[in-house]
Amino acid sequence: MxxxxxxxxxxxxxxxxxxxxxxxxxxxxxxxxxxxxxxxxxxxxxxxxxxxxxxxxxxxxxxxxxxxxxxxxxxxxxRHQVMSIGDKRISAPSLTDIEPxxxxxxxxxxxxxxxxxxxxxxxxxxxxxxxxxxxxxxxxxxxxxxxxxxxxxxxxxxxxxxxxxxxxxxxxxxxxQFLNMLGFGGPSECSIEVSAESMVFAFGKKAYYLYWALPDGRIGWGANLPHEQYLSLTEARTVSAEEWLRILRETYAEDNPGAELAANTRPDQLEVVGALQVxxxxxxxxxxxxxxxxxxxxxxxxxxxxxxxxxxxxxxxxxxxxxxxxxxxxxxxxxxxxxxxxxxxxxxxxxxxxQTKAAGPIARKAMYLLMPLMFKAMNPEKTFGREQRFRIDWDAPVRPVAVAT
The missing domain is CATH 3.50.50.60 (FAD/NAD(P)-binding domain)
Structure with a gap:
């Protein structure tokens, strides 16, 4: 009570x-x-x-x-999450009996x-x-x-x-704590087909990115750009969208579909997030x-x-x-x-x-070998079942803890 x-x-x-x-x-x-x-x-x-x-x-x-x-x-x-690692596509394990x-x-x-x-x-x-x-x-x-x-x-x-x-x-x-990455996003035209209600988490040659299908037929995407210098949202937005797109296109040039996503994003569509932090x-x-x-x-x-x-x-x-x-x-x-x-x-x-999002060349090669095995072996219930099934009982009375004096 x-x-x-x-x-x-x-x-x-x-x-x-x-x-x-x-x-x-x-x-x-x-x-x-x-x-x-x-x-x-x-x-x-x-x-x-x-x-x-x-x-x-x-x-x-x-x-x-x-x-x-x-x-x-x-x-x-x-409802569906896919890991893209090099040329491998792996369906990420998920809980299927709860809301997506x-x-x-x-x-x-x-x-x-x-x-x-x-x-x-x-x-x-x-x-x-x-x-x-x-x-x-x-x-x-x-x-x-x-x-x-x-x-x-x-x-x-x-x-x-x-x-x-x-x-x-x-x-x-x-x-x-700055993660040595800057965040970007936006819609893009892309020839690759992405299933509805699916999100792809892609580990590119130089940087991590993700993408998903938008209702209007375009592809939404987000980029985690490795960057040694911390830039706040305000500081990051002092750099022109054209310059950021040049950097993004260079970073994802060897990735499919990363290269196309970056190439087809217009300056007025680019969302600049600034430093990624925890x-x-x-x-x-x-x-x-x-x-x-x-x-x-x-x-x-x-x-x-x-x-x-x-x-x-x-x-x-x-x-x-x-x-x-x-x-x-x-x-x-x-x-x-x-x-x-x-x-x-x-x-x-x-x-x-x-750490894997901004991994160096050697660590990235090892990741390409190990991560597919890790995802296949993952038990979704054990990994994040308790996180996603947690529910607050609003009506339950809260019992106070003892406070040290």
Whole structure:
């Protein structure tokens, strides 16, 4: 049984309006806690492109806040996954008795979550860049760059992989780890046939890429370009699309269909993502009345197919803890105990795969020999069954963990 009637947590400031922020706000309101979202950008999904995958567990979590079907309506199911290694094509083992992975445009997902949150009564305030937080006995006050402030019982940092809240909680906290790759994407004309509802993960001669069929007959593709220099999204977009396409065409020149995909992508179609990064384990998830969720504490490689899904799960699990546990410190400690083992297990599973994406010539030759054997021997239930079958029981009471003093 919920102890919400005796809880002191009634209001929450959420910093960040991407994925985990709106989800946390909706879940908190469902739990009876008034939540307001503050976003640094001028509007929802501002300047954000590219696609992402939503795993079955992430979609099931979205169902709890009523947004699952709206996402399914726009997201393409990817029932079949194929590994392309050299001249070999290998059907990747998968779970066949659950909902498939779905591919959705990031902008569309942000817009859906924003619209559902607004419909649920969540207020959003834009152009609010957090600069300082003042914690006091009965709450927390956020100060923004424009001089405005906001006060609530708790503050939730859902502000992404370069989180300001993470640094306020722990100035010594690690930052994101650059994977020595830049991300690109876009649609392309291509003569190769790709089966509907299929995604191909291709390990080219010099770099990794993936591609899939679009409803209009074109091919969508994404590139992980090896790059020693870190470039933020803003920095990467200072380079012209024509120059990036020249580099991509040179990189994938020996690959089929990589060469054709790069050659037939127009400059106005190219999506520049910038540095690909992951979050190493974050020592401190909370302090006082501040806590982190989403990419601010766990951002696994896109190889995992779980980044957005884990962010959605964590936001909802945090809301359950705040619903049922009156003391913020105990609520946050319980939340961390529930989530840390799961998210770090996913990150560990894909850590080695990240290295293969930017492997050197010698390592790549070895990979061509070994990876087909590894995929054929893979047991999908053992590898990612627990990840994809995970479901949150919203109605189950959260039992607090003991907090060390």
């Amino acid at each position: 919920s102890i919400q009637d005796s809880a002191t947590i009634r209001t929450a400031i959420i910093i960040g309006g991407g994925i985990s922020g709106p989800v946390a706000a909706m879940a908190l309101r469902k739990a009876g806690i008034d939540a307001r979202v503050y976003e640094a950008y001028p509007g929802p999904a501002y300047g954000i492109g590219s696609g992402l995958g939503l795993a079955p567990n992430g979609l099931a979590a979205l169902d709890l806040i009523g947004a699952g079907d709206a996402v399914r309506a726009l997201a393409a199911p990817m 992975l779905r591919l959705v445009d990031r902008f569309a997902l942000h817009q859906i979550l924003h619209d559902h949150a607004v419909a649920a009564g969540v207020p959003f305030e834009y152009n609010r860049r957090l600069v300082e937080v003042d914690e006091h006995a009965d709450g927390v006050t956020a100060a923004f760059a424009d001089g405005s402030t906001a006060t609530a019982d708790v503050l939730i940092g859902a502000d992404g992989i370069r989180s300001t809240v993470r640094q306020l909680i722990d100035p010594a906290a690690p930052g994101p 979050m190493p384990p974050v020592p401190r998830w909370y302090r006082g009345r501040m806590v982190l969720t989403g990419d601010a504490i766990h951002a696994p490689s896109n190889t995992s197919g779980q980044g957005a899904s884990l962010a959605i799960e964590s936001a909802i699990e945090l809301a359950r803890c705040l619903r049922d546990i009156a003391d913020p410190t105990t609520a946050f400690a319980t939340y961390e105990a529930m989530r840390r083992p799961r998210v770090e297990a996913v990150a560990a599973r894909v850590a080695r795969m990240n």
